[in-house]
Amino acid sequence: MTITSFHPPKRTLMGPGPSDVHPRITEALARPTIGHLDPEFIRMMDELKSLIQYAFKTSNRLTLPISAPGSAGMEACFANLIEEGDKVIVCINGVFGGRMKENVIRMGGTAITVDSHWGRAVDPKAVEETLNAHPDAKALAFVHAETSTGARSDAKTLCQLARKHNCLTIVDTVTSLAGSELEIDGWGVDAVYSGSQKCLSCVPGLSPISFSEAAVEKIQARKTPVRSWFLDMNLVMGYWFQDGRGNGKRTYHHTAPVNQLYALHEALCLLQEEGLDNSWQRHQLHHQALVAGLAAMGLEMLVPEEERLAQLNAVVIPEGVDDLAVRQQLLAEYNLEIGAGLGAFAGKVWRIGLMGYAANQTNVLNCLSALESALLRQGHRFTPGEAVKAAISVYQ
Numbered sequence: 001m002t003i004t005s006f007h008p009p010k011r012t013l014m015g016p017g018p019s020d021v022h023p024r025i026t027e028a029l030a031r032p033t034i035g036h037l038d039p040e041f042i043r044m045m046d047e048l049k050s051l052i053q054y055a056f057k058t059s060n061r062l063t064l065p066i067s068a069p070g071s072a073g074m075e076a077c078f079a080n081l082i083e084e085g086d087k088v089i090v091c092i093n094g095v096f097g098g099r100m101k102e103n104v105i106r107m108g109g110t111a112i113t114v115d116s117h118w119g120r121a122v123d124p125k126a127v128e129e130t131l132n133a134h135p136d137a138k139a140l141a142f143v144h145a146e147t148s149t150g151a152r153s154d155a156k157t158l159c160q161l162a163r164k165h166n167c168l169t170i171v172d173t174v175t176s177l178a179g180s181e182l183e184i185d186g187w188g189v190d191a192v193y194s195g196s197q198k199c200l201s202c203v204p205g206l207s208p209i210s211f212s213e214a215a216v217e218k219i220q221a222r223k224t225p226v227r228s229w230f231l232d233m234n235l236v237m238g239y240w241f242q243d244g245r246g247n248g249k250r251t252y253h254h255t256a257p258v259n260q261l262y263a264l265h266e267a268l269c270l271l272q273e274e275g276l277d278n279s280w281q282r283h284q285l286h287h288q289a290l291v292a293g294l295a296a297m298g299l300e301m302l303v304p305e306e307e308r309l310a311q312l313n314a315v316v317i318p319e320g321v322d323d324l325a326v327r328q329q330l331l332a333e334y335n336l337e338i339g340a341g342l343g344a345f346a347g348k349v350w351r352i353g354l355m356g357y358a359a360n361q362t363n364v365l366n367c368l369s370a371l372e373s374a375l376l377r378q379g380h381r382f383t384p385g386e387a388v389k390a391a392i393s394v395y396q
């Protein structure tokens with residue numbers, strides 16, 4: 001059999017990522033590939049750094065995209081900041097906090113965990129107690145937007161606590177960037193990583209990161225080399241900065257994913273055109289319409305209102321409804337992808353993403369009517385038609 005070109009179906013992506021990619025971004029991907037040390041490419045890289053600074057609200061010099069997905073951004077932060085024996089306080093309120101802990105251990109550090117209820121924000125009181133109990137801790141790590149549960153933690157307060165205890169902060173903003181209020185400098189975040197495929201609506205595979213001056217000092221004062229060659233910021237800087245180890249000239253580190261970086265540049269241009277505040281507000285509006293519609297179907301949200309993320313909606317699957325059958329029907333009949341529950345919530349919740357380009361009125365209304373039809377088939381009792389009506393009343 002001859003294998004021919006792969007043509008994926010056209011889906012609407014309303015899961016935990018990747019999200020729908022804006023057509024201007026797919027167009028950017030198809031532009032001619034040029035050399036990764038071409039002067040025109042280097043000019044684009046400089047623009048990219050300042051666009052990422054805009055999105056993160058930071059003036060950190062060491063701000064760039066890692067040539068790998070969000071998980072690599074996570075690893076870059078821990079690999080560079082943690083040395084053998086360093087004590088790190090890790091907040092766990094979902095799957096991704098658990099991965100942070102794993103990173104600390106693999107870098108030779110000691111992880112002290114603060115466990116909060118899954119589906120809730122990280123508890124600042126418990127964090128403060130742990131900081132008090134471990135005055136020798138070097139860093140505090142937490143996930144701003146827990147994609148596994150849809151909970152948003154109070155990053156500003158957690159960073160203030162860390163600062164009071166002389167701890168650096170490592171913050172996961174993979175799902176929050178461009179979808180929820182986020183201020184790297186204003187809140188005093190020291191190391192932050194994100195992803196391209198969530199609220200930036202870019203293709204997967206890139207991770208914008210940024211390090212504060214204090215974090216850079218810690219990296220430069222390391223007694224031992226960074227354990228990962230690929231993610232060692234001392235080396236990566238030689239490619240991304242004129243005055244890195246490259247002595248005035250950019251030097252080859254790895255071949256940058258040239259076309260993917262065009263796509264990220266385009267995604268960030270779109271964000272700048274819309275404006276950060278407008279983007280946060282847009283996510284909030286469509287979230288409110290979606291939740292109103294879900295409530296009209298008698299569905300409950302997992303997370304209390306004041307801790308909910310707009311861009312990731314965890315919905316409790318009603319008793320007697322077949323999780324997989326519903327998701328399969330949405331995919332087969334509506335080309336609509338929503339997310340399954342992760343970890344402890346497998347089979348218990350659906351995760352409906354409203355990320356980036358996918359956060360729009362058409363998607364919200366289509367998702368609600370598709371869910372209505374799937375739930376009717378499942379025998380769930382509610383008044384058909386009310387969900388879309390409730391959502392429309394939010395838009396009016």
Ligand SMILES: *Cc1c(COP(=O)(O)O)cnc(C)c1O
Pocket residue numbers: 017069070071072074096143145146147148172173174175195196204205
């Ligand atoms: C998606 C996600 C990641 C991992 O990003 P990948 O691009 O899948 O590697 C990390 N943290 C959070 C909170 C995420 O939502």
